[in-house]
Amino acid sequence: MPDLLDPRVDFVFKRIFGSEENKDVLLAFLNRTFAESGEPPLTEIVLLNPYTDKDAPLDKQSIFDIWAKTDEGKLINVEMQLFNKYDIEKRTLFYWSKRYSSQLQEGQAYTELKKCVTINILDYSFIKNDRYHNVFHLREDHTGIELSDDIEVHFLELSKLNDRSVPVEGGLVNWLLFLKGADKSKWEVLQMNEPTLKKAMDTLEFLSQDREARRRYEERQKYLHDEASMIEWATRKGRVEGKAEGEKKKAEEIARNMLAMGMEVSVISKVSGLTEAEVQSLQTNP
Structure with a gap:
């Protein structure tokens, strides 16, 4: 049997969880995610952007986040991040705010706004603690009084898991070990702890044997690794060249290369040293 595809690659992740x-x-x-933050279980969800075979891994129009809605109207966004593109906290708040504000049509009252939850699954460490699952709300600093329950942000950090240990009971960690790529010899225990994991595992095995899925997977992996290499190269180059006076043209060249790869303006600004306005100007006047 061919090697298993990596379930963390975004389009594979969406095929497993978002179809x-x-x-x-x-x-x-x-x-399992919400149980760890003391919330009651969901009984039903609606997928707002379900995966289809028309989703192309290199199509910039494809959205590999998972958007769902509960029967009470709560909105949930799940996103897998393989590489650290920096400013994840600002990026999270930016897209959370867009989802939150887009609920209101003209003339509707603010009471129509429903809670929005963002779940970021990171393949790198971000929060400065040892917890693999951190949950953020909007609360008063001293008393902990909640201002509103409408914002909730989860960070699940796979890098903080010890992949050599397998839990002896059900829970979120079983799902995260599967995503992290736990050895297949441990799958039986994981699915005994979490029976629905078997369906996720079966889907991954099916995709791994499908020639077209593997071709698309390899294309996507190449793109993601090229993007990560470009960030690393541009960061190093930008830091060295940014020290010299009169290097703006080189910074603009770096920014243009990153724009051509479809990278975000905020990331390009941080790497190149240009302001976001300068990057946007290059975007409109290449």
Whole structure:
């Protein structure tokens, strides 16, 4: 049997968790995530952008986040991040705010706004503690009084898991070990702890044997690694060259290369040393 595809690659992740036929897999994963923050289980979800075979890994129009809605109207966004593109906290708040504000149509009252939850699954460490699951809300500093329950942000950091140990009971960590790529010899225990994981595993095995899925996977992996290499190269080059006076043209060249790769303006600004306005100007006047 061919090597298994990496379930962390975004389009594979969305095929496993964000397709209509695997909606029960997503529901089980979400309930384990929310259980760790003391929330009641969900009974039903609606996928707002389900995976289809028309989703192309290199198509910039494809959205590999998972957007779902509960039967009470709560909005949930799940995103997998393989590489640190920096400013993840600002990026999270920016897209959270867009989802939150987009709920209101003209003339509607603010009371129509429903809670929005963002779940970031990171393949790198971000929060400065040892917890693999951190949850953020909007609360008063001294008393802990909650201002509003409408914002909730989860960070699940796979890098903080010890992949050599397998839990002896059900819970979120079983799902995260599967995503991290736990050795297949441990799958039996993981799915005994979390029975719905078997369907996720079966889907991954099916995709791994499908020639077209593997071709698309390899294309996506190449793109992601090229993007990561470009960030690393541009960061090093930008830091060295940015020290010299009169290097703006080189910074603009770096920015143009990164724009051509479809990278975000905020990341390009940080790497190149240009302001976001200068980067946007290059975008409109290449």
